[in-house]
Amino acid sequence: MSESTNPVRYEVEGAIAVICIDNPPVNAASQAVREGLVAAMARFAEGPEKVAVIHGAGRTFVAGADIKEFGKPPTEPMLPRVVDTVEAQEKPVVCVLHGTALGGGLELALAAHYRVALRSARIGLPEVNLGILPGAGGTQRLPRLIGLIPAVEIFTSARQVGAEEALELGIVDALSEEEPRVAGLNFAAGILARGDGPRRIRDLPGPKVDAEAVAELRAKVARANRGEIAHLAALDVAVKGAGLPFAEALAEERKAFTTLMESPQRAALIHVFFAERKAAQLPELKGVTARPVAHLGVIGGGTMGGGIAVAGLLNGRRVTLIERDAAAAEKAREGIARTLADSVRRGKLTGDRRAELLETALTTSADNAALAEADVIVEAVFESMEVKREVFATLDRVAKPGAILATNTSYLDVNEIAAATSRPADVLGLHFFSPAHVMRLLEIVVADRTAPEVVATGFALARALQKIPVRAGVCDGFIGNRMLRVYRLAADHMVLDGASPYAIDRALTDFGFAMGPYAVADLAGLDIGHATRERLRPTKPAEERWGDWPDRLHALGRLGRKTGRGYYIYDAESPRGRPDPEVEALVAEERAAKGITARALSDDEIVERYLAAMINEGARIVEEGIARRPLDVDVVKIHGYAFPRWRGGPMHHADTLGLDRVLATIRAAAAEDAHFWQPAPLLARLASEGRGFASLDED
Numbered sequence: 107m108s109e110s111t112n113p114v115r116y117e118v119e120g121a122i123a124v125i126c127i128d129n130p131p132v133n134a135a136s137q138a139v140r141e142g143l144v145a146a147m148a149r150f151a152e153g154p155e156k157v158a159v160i161h162g163a164g165r166t167f168v169a170g171a172d173i174k175e176f177g178k179p180p181t182e183p184m185l186p187r188v189v190d191t192v193e194a195q196e197k198p199v200v201c202v203l204h205g206t207a208l209g210g211g212l213e214l215a216l217a218a219h220y221r222v223a224l225r226s227a228r229i230g231l232p233e234v235n236l237g238i239l240p241g242a243g244g245t246q247r248l249p250r251l252i253g254l255i256p257a258v259e260i261f262t263s264a265r266q267v268g269a270e271e272a273l274e275l276g277i278v279d280a281l282s283e284e285e286p287r288v289a290g291l292n293f294a295a296g297i298l299a300r301g302d303g304p305r306r307i308r309d310l311p312g313p314k315v316d317a318e319a320v321a322e323l324r325a326k327v328a329r330a331n332r333g334e335i336a337h338l339a340a341l342d343v344a345v346k347g348a349g350l351p352f353a354e355a356l357a358e359e360r361k362a363f364t365t366l367m368e369s370p371q372r373a374a375l376i377h378v379f380f381a382e383r384k385a386a387q388l389p390e391l392k393g394v395t396a397r398p399v400a401h402l403g404v405i406g407g408g409t410m411g412g413g414i415a416v417a418g419l420l421n422g423r424r425v426t427l428i429e430r431d432a433a434a435a436e437k438a439r440e441g442i443a444r445t446l447a448d449s450v451r452r453g454k455l456t457g458d459r460r461a462e463l464l465e466t467a468l469t470t471s472a473d474n475a476a477l478a479e480a481d482v483i484v485e486a487v488f489e490s491m492e493v494k495r496e497v498f499a500t501l502d503r504v505a506k507p508g509a510i511l512a513t514n515t516s517y518l519d520v521n522e523i524a525a526a527t528s529r530p531a532d533v534l535g536l537h538f539f540s541p542a543h544v545m546r547l548l549e550i551v552v553a554d555r556t557a558p559e560v561v562a563t564g565f566a567l568a569r570a571l572q573k574i575p576v577r578a579g580v581c582d583g584f585i586g587n588r589m590l591r592v593y594r595l596a597a598d599h600m601v602l603d604g605a606s607p608y609a610i611d612r613a614l615t616d617f618g619f620a621m622g623p624y625a626v627a628d629l630a631g632l633d634i635g636h637a638t639r640e641r642l643r644p645t646k647p648a649e650e651r652w653g654d655w656p657d658r659l660h661a662l663g664r665l666g667r668k669t670g671r672g673y674y675i676y677d678a679e680s681p682r683g684r685p686d687p688e689v690e691a692l693v694a695e696e697r698a699a700k701g702i703t704a705r706a707l708s709d710d711e712i713v714e715r716y717l718a719a720m721i722n723e724g725a726r727i728v729e730e731g732i733a734r735r736p737l738d739v740d741v742v743k744i745h746g747y748a749f750p751r752w753r754g755g756p757m758h759h760a761d762t763l764g765l766d767r768v769l770a771t772i773r774a775a776a777a778e779d780a781h782f783w784q785p786a787p788l789l790a791r792l793a794s795e796g797r798g799f800a801s802l803d804e805d
């Protein structure tokens with residue numbers, strides 16, 4: 107490697123070797139970095155320098171292995187070898203941690219003999235988020251350094267530990283206020299002055315194993331990560347390694363790491379890691395400047411408007427919220443105050459900051475003129491085209507020139523809403539999810555005439571509010587809700603054919619969804635689904651099969667959790683809901699009236715059909731350009747609809763299953779209902795060409 111391409115620089119400062127890793131953006135431990143480190147260690151071993159300092163250039167120490175290399179054949183020198191080389195040095199090596207020292211970065215530091223952290227540094231072993239475990243000694247060194255339970259807690263939770271806590275736990279030896287190079291030089295000078303030598307974690311005794319504490323933690327980790335394999339594998343290998351000589355413990359870790367590396371969960375989670383980042387960057391917005399987003403206006407202070415206002419306040423925006431009258435405005439303010447109090451209770455906000463936000467950053471009013479200064483105004487009034495058009499006509503009068511006018515509509519035509527103004531280029535959809543200050547997904551709905559800089563501002567606002575933005579085109583329900591309607595219909599069909607709603611929910615939670623569709627509907631309210639069906643009824647094709655039973659439940663006033671009864675019964679005995687025989691009776695009545703003989707559906711069939719309906723509609727959405735790429739669909743379903751992240755989203759999951767198999771499910775189901783089960787042309791084409799959806803994810 108030539109000097110100019112080597113991302114690892116070696117400089118000499120008196121008796122100190124200063125080794126700088128410079129591999130933007132996050133100093134990932136790529137092949138070149140690993141090779142550079144081995145070469146630097148060789149030079150240090152042979153040279154006259156007495157101490158080595160390893161630090162990172164730019165924003166961070168090494169943020170981990172280079173994730174782009176995962177799934178490709180491994181290249182030498184592999185990280186465990188690099189790490190062993192560092193630890194084996196006969197002269198002391200210091201690592202300076204700043205930014206985010208994560209994964210392989212922290213493992214490198216654990217192999218060094220001393221660690222200094224900048225006060226702002228955050229460290230962690232987040233590998234389980236990618237479906238793997240720390241594979242360069244992390245599961246063995248950290249427990250030997252700080253004890254088994256605290257170490258396992260860190261790498262099974264994937265949390266980032268702040269520098270102060272890292273010092274208290276004994277992960278780092280000192281904190282510094284200096285910039286990384288200086289911090290390292292100062293620490294190394296101390297080593298020289300004291301004449302300290304190397305100090306290796308591998309020489310420490312194995313950590314004590316408290317079987318009861320391990321069992322307790324194991325149960326907790328299993329509960330929190332249902333369906334995932336990496337967390338328990340990491341815990342188990344740490345426990346196993348505790349009783350083994352260090353070299354054998356490392357070999358066990360490597361074995362477990364390699365197994366996970368080959369798992370579909372690893373492939374899925376890495377797909378999601380990159381999908382989330384790609385979704386947030388639209389190639390067509392390169393070089394397009396966003397407008398300012400300092401002052402957020404919100405119209406409608408109900409469930410969504412209140413949540414959007416809180417998201418703005420928590421992220422440093424000024425917020426002006428408009429309600430219909432003074433009493434409603436006051437009610438909205440009280441709701442926001444309650445949500446912020448909740449944030450204080452959760453430790454996300456101080457009491458003083460909450461008071462300051464309510465006093466100085468939030469304005470609530472019944473006068474639309476108060477929106478005159480807002481940069482972006484998000485409308486969250488009732489889901490009615492008439493009401494929304496009226497609101498947008500008003501906004502057209504009161505908003506300043508250049509203000510962005512956004513609608514949070516769930517389904518309605520954003521072009522029609524934009525046409526109520528004289529400035530359709532400034533109008534777009536910003537579809538938040540409930541609760542809006544918590545859910546990270548934001549569909550950015552681009553209408554026919556939305557200007558590029560308005561789209562860019564939508565993305566910039568998403569970033570400012572810590573959301574994951576996904577571009578969507580205009581259609582009924584955009585990406586997420588349009589798909590939801592179709593797979594929910596598939597579920598309703600399966601109920602008519604013989605499955606109980608409870609069997610469907612159970613099969614889908616076993617697959618990995620946090621909740622099944624009927625439990626979700628109870629949470630959202632049966633009135634929402636009913637309103638959607640009523641809206642679509644006039645245009646419903648005659649052949650489309652709808653069950654009447656959800657509307658009959660609605661007519662009985664069973665609106666879900668809020669009325670104590672929906673698809674499930676909610677009461678003191680079962681606050682999370684229990685099946686209701688009356689619902690099954692209602693369904694049986696409808697089957698009898700329609701002459702349907704109930705048949706048994708296995709859990710596998712339920713899951714296959716439900717997912718096939720989801721994937722098929724996802725393919726149509728991609729083909730129509732409503733979603734730019736399949737990965738956008740995956741991000742929407744994972745972040746807005748609780749699709750299990752470790753399965754990678756529906757389109758990635760389709761690739762894992764094989765598109766032929768998805769198509770076969772659709773064709774088999776079409777024998778019963780040829781109208782509903784028409785294969786999306788894109789799905790059929792990709793399957794016939796032997797390609798997957800991933801082939802469309804490239805730009």
Ligand code: CAA
Nearest residue numbers: 132134169170171172173174206208209210240241242383
């Ligand atoms: N490898 C390759 N690229 C990476 C990367 C990694 N480990 N981490 C981040 N990047 C890339 C991102 O893809 C992004 O690239 P683009 O700009 O081209 O999209 C860029 O770096 C910046 O990343 P973010 O947008 O995420 O920036 P951020 O400031 O919000 O967050 C971060 C920075 C906290 C480091 C975050 O990127 C992150 O969490 N990265 C993953 C860290 C991780 O999981 N490390 C463990 C890796 S596994 C491992 O180390 C295995 C082992 O034991 C051998």
Ligand code: NAI
Nearest residue numbers: 406407408409410411428429430486487488489515516540
């Ligand atoms: P909501 O009924 O809780 O709140 C609507 C609020 O708007 C009410 O407080 C009402 O007083 C106010 N309002 C009505 N007309 C107004 C006007 N002209 N000026 C000022 N305020 C007015 O409704 P919710 O659930 O907050 O929904 C709002 C919008 O967000 C709808 O379009 C809905 O489809 C969409 N949405 C809802 C989601 C949800 O889960 N509830 C999720 C995503 C989008």
